[in-house]
Amino acid sequence: MELALGIILGCCALGAGMAMIAGIGPGIGEGNAVASACEAIARQPESKGSVTTTMLMGCAIAETTGLYALVIAILLIFVAPNILVNILVNTMAAL
Amino acid sequence: MKKTSLRFKIVDAFYIAMMIIPFLVGIVLKVLTKPASEGINITGAGIYFTIPMPLQDFPVTESQVNSLLVSIVILFFCLFMTHGLTEKCQLKRQHFAELIVEKVDGMVNENMGEFFKGFSPFIIGMMALSAVSSLITLCGLYPPTSDINIVGGWAVLVFILITYYKMKCGPINYLKSFTQPVAFLTPINLISEIATPVSMAFRHYGNVLSGSVIGVLIGTALGSLSSKLLGWLPGFLADIPLLQVGIPAVMSLYFDIFSGCLQAFIFAMLTMMYVAGAFDIDTYKKIMEKKNAKKAKKHASVE
Numbered sequence: 170m171e172l173a174l175g176i177i178l179g180c181c182a183l184g185a186g187m188a189m190i191a192g193i194g195p196g197i198g199e200g201n202a203v204a205s206a207c208e209a210i211a212r213q214p215e216s217k218g219s220v221t222t223t224m225l226m227g228c229a230i231a232e233t234t235g236l237y238a239l240v241i242a243i244l245l246i247f248v249a250p251n252i253l254v255n256i257l258v259n260t261m262a263a264l
Numbered sequence: 265m266k267k268t269s270l271r272f273k274i275v276d277a278f279y280i281a282m283m284i285i286p287f288l289v290g291i292v293l294k295v296l297t298k299p300a301s302e303g304i305n306i307t308g309a310g311i312y313f314t315i316p317m318p319l320q321d322f323p324v325t326e327s328q329v330n331s332l333l334v335s336i337v338i339l340f341f342c343l344f345m346t347h348g349l350t351e352k353c354q355l356k357r358q359h360f361a362e363l364i365v366e367k368v369d370g371m372v373n374e375n376m377g378e379f380f381k382g383f384s385p386f387i388i389g390m391m392a393l394s395a396v397s398s399l400i401t402l403c404g405l406y407p408p409t410s411d412i413n414i415v416g417g418w419a420v421l422v423f424i425l426i427t428y429y430k431m432k433c434g435p436i437n438y439l440k441s442f443t444q445p446v447a448f449l450t451p452i453n454l455i456s457e458i459a460t461p462v463s464m465a466f467r468h469y470g471n472v473l474s475g476s477v478i479g480v481l482i483g484t485a486l487g488s489l490s491s492k493l494l495g496w497l498p499g500f501l502a503d504i505p506l507l508q509v510g511i512p513a514v515m516s517l518y519f520d521i522f523s524g525c526l527q528a529f530i531f532a533m534l535t536m537m538y539v540a541g542a543f544d545i546d547t548y549k550k551i552m553e554k555k556n557a558k559k560a561k562k563h564a565s566v567e
Contacts, residue, residue, distance in 0.1 A: 229530040233463050236470035243473065 170261060177253045185245040191238030198231040272348060279344035286333035290405045293329065309411050327411035334396045334408065338389075364388070375533070376540040383539070390418065391532040398472050398524025402516075409527070410473040412465060419461035422535050426460065429543040433551060437544075464534060471527050475519030483512050 206224040210217050268276075298310055309327040316322075345361040353359055365384075372384040397409045408414045430438050442453045490507035 225526065226530065226533055229467060229526075229534075232471075233467055236466050236474075237463075239470050239474055240466055243477075 170257075173257055174254065177257065178250055181245050181250050181253070185242040188238045188242045188245065192235050195232050195235035199228045202227050202231060268348070276344065276347060279340050279347065282340040283337050283344065286336045287400075287403050287405070290330055290333050290400075291403060294326070294405060309406055309408075325411070326406045327408040327414050330400060330405055331393075331397060331408035331414055334393060334400060338392050338396060372536065375536045377545070379543070379545055380536075380540060383536070387532050387536060390535060391528045394418075394468070394528035394531050395525055398527065399521065401476065401520050401524075407472055407476065407524075409468055409524075410476055412469045415469045416461075416465040418468075418531070419465035422464060422538065423461040425535075426538050426542040429539055433544055433547045437547060460538060464531065468527050468531055471523055475523050479512065479516060479519055482515050483508060486511055 202224055206220050209220050213220075293312070294310075297312060309325040311323045311325050312329065314321045314323045345357050345364075347357075348355055349358055349361075353362070368384045368388045369381075372380060372387055376383060394409060397414070398407055401407045427438075430441065442450050442457075444453070486507040487505040490505045494506055
């Protein structure tokens with residue numbers, strides 16, 4: 170019983186940590202976007218407003234994949250252990 | 265500037281009071297129902313009470329109550345801003361109100377085109393609701409936007425709007441649009457259709473929730489760090505978490521204020537883009553011309 174509990178909790182935490190590896194992608198993508206926006210503003214300072222708006226929009230959309238990973242990590246930390254432990258307790262009681 | 269009458273001032277005071285009272289109500293409700301806790305305490309929205317329903321119990325949660333309070337605040341803010349409108353701007357607030365309306369009208373015109381002129385109240389309403397809901401954390405209340413149910417509701421609303429404007433060109437054109445560019449891409453098109461509201465909801469909810477989670481983690485970490493580092497201080501100084509002073513406020517500047525306002529702006533921008541992108545104005549004009557021609561023919565034949 171204790172072993173099963175430990176495995177459940179540990180694997181949930183490990184899975185949450187591994188899910189957040191997805192944070193690499195949006196980081197690189199947003200870095201590229203901001204770098205290009207800086208170049209564009211340096212070349213044409215008068216277009217600063219529209220470039221900034223477009224960059225923020227693009228960053229927000231590029232962030233989406235990272236946020237999916239975040240949602241999964243949050244589910245794994247806050248929701249999954251309860252459900253899994255409940256299942257474990259029920260099966261142990263049935264045995 | 266015109267002198268305002270006493271009645272005008274009383275109504276003004278009532279509006280201002282109604283803008284502040286909902287926050288106080290929220291704080292009082294929270295203090296009464298939630299005991300203060302030490303350490304890491306990350307929970308979802310607290311449930312005030314549940315209403316028994318035939319299929320499933322209907323819980324009345326903190327986020328629902330808070331979003332209602334936010335709508336009341338925005339309602340009375342609007343009433344306050346538009347109170348005493350005159351043709352010649354005689355009150356300072358009228359300039360501000362006109363500025364907001366002009367900016368939003370310009371933004372909607374720029375992003376959505378002439379056809380969607382009437383959309384600006386909806387867009388600014390969405391933006392204000394989202395921004396105030398996120399900024400409500402500054403009062404220590406639970407932000408409704410960090411609850412997936414609230415943001416999901418807004419996303420479903422946007423999805424309905426998108427589908428409505430796609431349907432405007434006729435249901436056959438709507439179904440045909442799924443088989444664009446190639447017929448065997450239909451399942452992928454269906455998935456991307458459903459992914460739109462899901463990604464909108466998750467984007468907003470994930471940003472706000474991650475901000476509040478990081479805020480709690482930083483606060484707790486700084487507390488334990490200061491008790492480790494500054495524990496040698498004499499007397500009661502050791503008990504005060506000195507590192508917790510100031511640093512979480514700087515973090516909150518980014519995670520609560522900047523992120524909340526940016527997400528509100530992005531949600532509104534995406535709404536505008538998706539709705540405007542869903543509507544094919546050329547096809548619509550052609551269909552309307554055909555219909556008008558048919559009507560004219562019928563009219564002529566009847567007469």
